[in-house]
Amino acid sequence: MLENIRVVLVNTSHPGNIGGAARAMKNMGLSRLVLVDPIDFPSGDAVARASGATDILDNAQVVGTLEEALVGCTLVLGTSARDRRIPWPLLDPRECGVTSCEQARQGGEVALVFGREYAGLTNEELQRCQFHVHIPSNPDFSSLNLAAAVQVLAYEVRMAWLAAENQPTKVEKFESTSMLSSQAVTADELESFYSHLELALVEIGFLDPAKPRHLMSRLRRLYGRSGISKLEMNILRGVLTETVKAARGEHHKQGKDDV
Amino acid sequence: MLENIRVVLVNTSHPGNIGGAARAMKNMGLSRLVLVDPIDFPSGDAVARASGATDILDNAQVVGTLEEALVGCTLVLGTSARDRRIPWPLLDPRECGVTSCEQARQGGEVALVFGREYAGLTNEELQRCQFHVHIPSNPDFSSLNLAAAVQVLAYEVRMAWLAAENQPTKVEKFESTSMLSSQAVTADELESFYSHLELALVEIGFLDPAKPRHLMSRLRRLYGRSGISKLEMNILRGVLTETVKAARGEHHKQGKDDV
Known part of the structure; x- marks a missing residue:
């Protein structure tokens, strides 16, 4: 089911962030990475920060436009840090996790779209998303590192997936001891x-x-x-x-x- | 209330991770960083990755032992990736956020303790913690980047704090438009x-x-x-x-x- 959820990084500047995102994805059980027009990829920095999640980088799909990245998607969620002129249906990360898993469970294809390090997604890109996701942050210091934002949403996807699979979110240690x-x-x-x-x-x-x-x-x-x-x-x-x-x-x- | 919750990083190898942790903390409204015997600090790499959260780095308390870092704490939570011989009370990140906020609300002092990049916390260090916190991850690739782990727990602290303050986890955009x-x-x-x-x-x-x-x-x-x-x-x-x-x-x- 988690294979129906792809992470789309748009126009990423720093390859280290691509590697960090790949590691966060693999930690949380996600595997499909799509890179839209990355500035510097492939890159040794990406491999270093991926810290063993190189399979995610090797299998990453590199495309030229967001449109190509979203082919086949039935649900597109775009991260948005800034306020926008146009109000849009908004989810918090927890709702994003639950909604993504529900859609994937029904056989749909989900894209979690992350924008540029300094400028996020453009208004045009945001309008291709059915929902915007905002990670609630300190209003005075609101912009998360790209890989950190991927980590938070991937974590919420995993929490929702574990709940949907009736799996515990924590495993008691060494149940097999005396x-x-x-x-x-x-x-x-x-x-x-x-x-x-x-x-x-x-x-x-x-x-x-x-x-x-x-x-x-x-x-x-x-x-x-x-x-x-x-x-x-x-x-x-x-x-x-x-x-x-x-x-x-x-x-x-x-x-x-x-x- | 969030000022009663400190993040303690034990024996961190990479200063970049200290910077990334500081940024994640500030993003989520946390401010108190304690470094136990860091390998390389202060460092330009930490400042670079902090990306503006330099006040957290400047005010970080550097101590020699975990004991010093925990002075005054009424609740100590230690992150633990690996299974341990000794079963211990375990929280998932969400429970960690709620428990930390409750304790801080009652005027207690809370420490979220994170171990070394490659080896985590020692058994002795883990036994100084009332609870262990495990971030549910892919069993085949379970070790999160240090700053990513700080991001997840700090995010759950913020979600719990927003709930306790009756603040929304999402703010509708531009309510002031026509x-x-x-x-x-x-x-x-x-x-x-x-x-x-x-x-x-x-x-x-x-x-x-x-x-x-x-x-x-x-x-x-x-x-x-x-x-x-x-x-x-x-x-x-x-x-x-x-x-x-x-x-x-x-x-x-x-x-x-x-x-």
Whole structure:
């Protein structure tokens, strides 16, 4: 589906920006790059900034006019930083991502069109677009780097695509590690831990059983809200066991057995 | 509120990326940059890529350790591209934006921490972060350019901030132009237009009143769903008037008066 979405760069001056755009595209799963009348391409600067996304550059289509770049497109979205005389249907980047994915899902061909580094798209070019997309930016410093603008729209396309595919936007790390790490402790295991903890605190002389004050309830509140896993509990219990041993002079390094 | 959110770049190799990050920050309304042990800073490359965001570079705080960079922070979010041995609470960029803004709104200090270009953050550094943020990317090409990663998170911070401030994520262009451009036509104006259109189509010989077929109903369907404004209607009526004149040989350039 993402192969139905092309990125069109119009009259780009700096080949580094073409490379940066290619990298951003590949990072987000887009692959079709169309260059309209680029000033300097192919270029070593583009390859350097693409940082491994050279397949996107190698397969880039270079054309002479925007018209050629848009052949077959059913939805054309043009980025626009500046206010224009003619009001036009406007999308924010999130809406752009969702609309592009919907169109591509229905088998349509989508173009995301980006203008020149310093002058953007001309009014004539903007009028070839059904929608204008504006990246909401600081009004006092509104012009994004070209590759950065491609990154933002490609990111929103990916977020919309992941949602449409029912794929998570984040993958929990190492789900395959021991179940212990994600399994929560039970209330009785927690109680058994608190008893062990209390014993250890007495042994090291931190808790006076005659004057316990609120120490244990404070510690219960802390550990209680922490959502301790079985693995963490095993670690904590291990620490307590060694603490008690050490306090009793039973630690193997300091213990009598070693003497 | 956005001044409570700092961007921390750890051990950055390429000063160009520092400049690109500064530009992305300023574009999105962030201003506080902290550099932990940068390899090459200050640098002309940073200034070049900052493209006018030199105030961010000039005010950047350079420190020796991550610990110093995080002084005063109540929420630390670390970007993480790779899977890690230790599972950790994970946010996607959107959640990162919302969480950062909420914390900043409550007067907290937030750090968004970005690692080295090639190696990211170390496990030790990641363990100083309450949450890890992962930008969902193509599993086969997952590593974003550093400035591009800053751009994505800063963009999501801005989107969350605009929502929290009840500000629109897009501003309709030139709302101050003539009311005509936004005012919708009334049903009777539309009917009057259709009559005029029909007359013109007959005059130019496109519509045969004896065999009208479905032409007018098709045109009604087209214009009816287009939500025509008064300004557009005036333009269309002007076109029709001139068309009729021309068809009748009354056009001033071709008319008898000019002969």
